[in-house]
Amino acid sequence: MKNLIIILSLFFLSGCVDPFLLSYAGGNVIYNMQYWEHIDTKEKASLKTENDCFDKVTKNNPFSRDKYGQCLYEQGYRFRTNNLLYCFWYMPEKCKDYNKFR
Structure with a gap:
């Protein structure tokens, strides 16, 4: 033993x-390592808020992380991670795109 x-x-x-x-x-473990947090209330963005921004970005255009992040940023949300390895190991390209929205 x-x-x-x-x-x-x-x-x-x-x-x-x-x-x-x-x-x-599956991907849920990795996906749950990142979230969007409101700058004032410190609450995570609701699924409705994230979906509204996704729908707004993809309305007549292909998905863009830059536009998606900008939409959430303008609503007061900031990109956060709860695991140091997320940006260095799992999703460095996503962190690179979203770093300006921290």
């Missing part, structure tokens, strides 16, 4: 377990 705990600890520390966990949880 002690050996099993040591082996599992090594996997967690090395990061080898991450892909294993994400394969079962």
Whole structure:
């Protein structure tokens, strides 16, 4: 039992377990690491707010993270992450696009 705990600890520390966990949880684990937070109330953007901006951006144009982020930013929301690895490992391209909306 002690050996099993040591082996599992090594996997967690090395990061080898991450892909294993994400394969079962799907994209929700990664998606939930980022959110839009209102600058005054500190509340997360509701699904309706996010969908309204998505609909506004994609009305007659292809989706653009820049326009989507600008829409939420103008409503008082700021891009946030709750995991340091999100921007460095999982979604660096998304963070690069949304960094100006922090």
